[in-house]
Amino acid sequence: MTQEKKLMQNLRQYEVPLHRYIAMMDLQERNEGLFYKLLIDNVEELLPVVYTPTVGEACQKYGSIFRHPQGLYISLKEKGKILEVLKNWPQRGIQVIVVTDGERILGLGDLGCQGMGIPVGKLSLYTALGGVPPSACLPITIDVGTNNEKLLNDEFYIGLKQRRATGQEYAELLEEFMTAVKQNYGEKVLVQFEDFANHNAFELLSKYSKTHLVFNDDIQGTASVVLAGLIASLKLLGGTLGDHTFLFLGAGEAGTGIAELIALEISKKTGAPLEEARRKIWLVDSKGLIVKSRLGSLQHFKQPWAHDHEPIKQLVDAVKAIKPTVLIGTSGVGKQFTKDVVETMASLNEKPLILALSNPTSQAECTAEEAYTWTKGRAIFGSGSPFDPVEYENKLLVPGQANNAYISPGFGLGLIMAGAIRVHDDMLLAASEALAMQVSEEHYAKGLIYPPFTNIRKISADIAAKVAAKVYELGLASNLPRPKDLVKYAESCMYSPRYRSYR
Template sequence: MESTMKEMRDGASVLDFDSKSTVEGGVEDVYGEDRATEDQLVTPWTISVASGYCLLRDPRHNKGLAFTEKERDAHYLRGLLPPAVISQQLQEKKLMNSIRQYEVPLQKYVAMMELEERNERLFYKLLIDNVEELLPVVYTPTVGEACQKYGSIFRRPQGLYISLKEKGKILEVLKNWPERSIQVIVVTDGERILGLGDLGCQGMGIPVGKLALYTALGGIRPSACLPITVDVGTNNEQLLKDEFYIGLRQRRATGQEYAELLDEFMSAVKQNYGEKVLIQFEDFANHNAFELLAKYGTTHLVFNDDIQGTASVVLAGVVAALKLIGGTLAEHRFLFLGAGEAGTGIAELIALEISKQTKAPVEETRKKICLVDSKGLIVSSRKDSLQHFKKPWAHEHEPVNNLLDAVKVIKPTILIGSSGVGRTFTKEVIEAMASFNEKPLILALSNPTSQSECTAEEAYTWSKVQTIILQHFPGFN
């Protein structure tokens, strides 16, 4: 038994990738991964070491041709690989050359996803070392097209799918996921994917891509991340008729049926992963996003990227831009196109920051911020018909029906687009902004690229290069 345990420990060590230490039959590598579990520390003889053909099919530990001669002997890989030993660096060079040959972004996306499925560490090395080039591939804007065509490019599951079929047994479904030490869950119901609308079950590309960024840029272990899609159906007629659609073929559940499924899901997550697991709501429709955040904000560790994450990034961008346009936040006038999750979330955080800086009540600082939705400027005369999250922005003002007229009347110094509708910052809108601002700040934030309110080139051209433009970027929602 002692001899067997020693061989198993040695095997686990050999399986390590540039490991620093061995931990009772497990290993800790440079990424802080693969420590022994608590069970292994107590009963190390229960460890099983992947080897041979199975090892080459395990994306977590597969190194492809980077396995050394010693590792090939220890893990029964002789004959399963060509004789050459190629370093990870050379593999990276070869793959980047291959990816750059593709002219279609979706082809690059599929190539990256296939790499993640066979060699996880090489995937993240590529992403980290070539972040500017590959970020738009694994997330926006390419992920939008990937979600639209997810049924056609689907190869193997990268997360958990929880549908209405699993109602009453969601806890059992969570236990089917092989990892137990989950720290972050990104969950979507696919109803408002980027600016593309209801993509149903195919919205899974967003949680998968978002968590890839959290690993590459935030250093969170891939094994601690769990993408989840809650499938309650879709109202997208095109998907319902698509023979390749991979989700439930029914219209979206609403009301009590929807609430009960989400409630069971939230309870099961806490029961299975504990109090500290972070649940990020991603790309839920407005009417559900605000309600879920309010409902579970006091009982779970929750976060809505569209409402809260977007707001913090945009506020940081505006504060940074003040160095170029001058003045303090309180001295500027803000006009938003879009009054959904992102728009109202950004507006509220800006109002709170102005309140903090000036000591004025937030009810007063909100008056420096005006919002335009699909029906025009949000004003007090519309208050009775407004959704609850828009009501704080219903100021005393005459009705204004469109963005251009609102710009001319409000005369904002900062124009922010979060509408999800492309080309709405027209030549006339940009020219109007430039007519009364020496350096107007334009934030065209909607994504994917096709839904951006304007391009940087358009803003510079129409304003005669006096505009400060903050464009949407990969990872922003």
């Protein structure tokens, strides 16, 4: 206890978030048990330090703060030897791998090998929030080069100094990696793809979801956590999910992933065909509203969202034409929800729901304060990165944070508990519904659509139980027989840092 108090006091003395991050990474290296004890007991304060937004800056400066490699690097130079490289990792019983190729780190772009901060950070959340033992987690960065000129010319860049491998060379490396992972760790190892560029992310997910246990956090984790917020917000907005109209700014991994999961949930709840459910959802990309007349030039993942409508260039005009009840930002570009856009939402809706989801904070489509001020305190607001509560006309309004950390650790634990061999969309829906159930009346009173992170381990156990139940129901579980009480079983599986008392 004294040790923990002393460390928290030390951490709070750092003015610069990056210095706190470095101190936490040093602690993880030096005393893993204490690192997790600290993170679990002070989750709301330390989550932004070990993950977004600070991890973004850490990745940008990874070359100069690099101390000791924390995960496994697999480079293009090791083609043909990936199985041997995996065998170099000291821990054998790996249950979760988080892997990136560093091409699209948060909203910061191509950071190459320096993207390692992301799998490392994500897996520390798997342990702290989901109770997956640290020895069962493996962070991996696949180094295929970088197209970031600044890094190619940086003497401290830790990765391959060459342009990114693409096409067949890239596909073969990934194929070898996925085969080696299964050979070395078996059928049930969860491979979570993280921060891959759009074109690769969709391809890898659809290719390997048939043969491996894979999950893409940017497509599926984000979708699940946003859907949970939407289900929870119905208590404040009224109506069912199918009564609402959704407008997205951004049609990449996150946007289309969320849109598809909303459509699935609507179709499940109403019995309407998926195509019909999709018509409630509109997307705007960099060229404007996605409409039928653009079909010929759209990437495949945008095509299902091309509806009948005349083309519209500007977001504010799209809001006026579509009259959405929910506005969702997944563009990766900050400041896109202008006063004009937000005021239009407020003129159309008694309680406009505005989700500015792009990370880190600097890329958010608008701030919590802007959303509340421009809607005269009527907005329900959620964001991807944390925002402080806002006082508006003597009322304290608390923004919700649609953070993947709510879903992925519990989701991963649920898959591991059941010994799942494949991921199915119904498991994502189960996770969303479980999270939405955790929002209580007192949370709603403050305008929250997500529960606070303080009880996150309890929330994760609950999500894990609901996900595992779905795995068993779908016949995709290999850990048999099914435990009677899945919540209790989840809690019993969770790692906790143990401290022996010497007195």
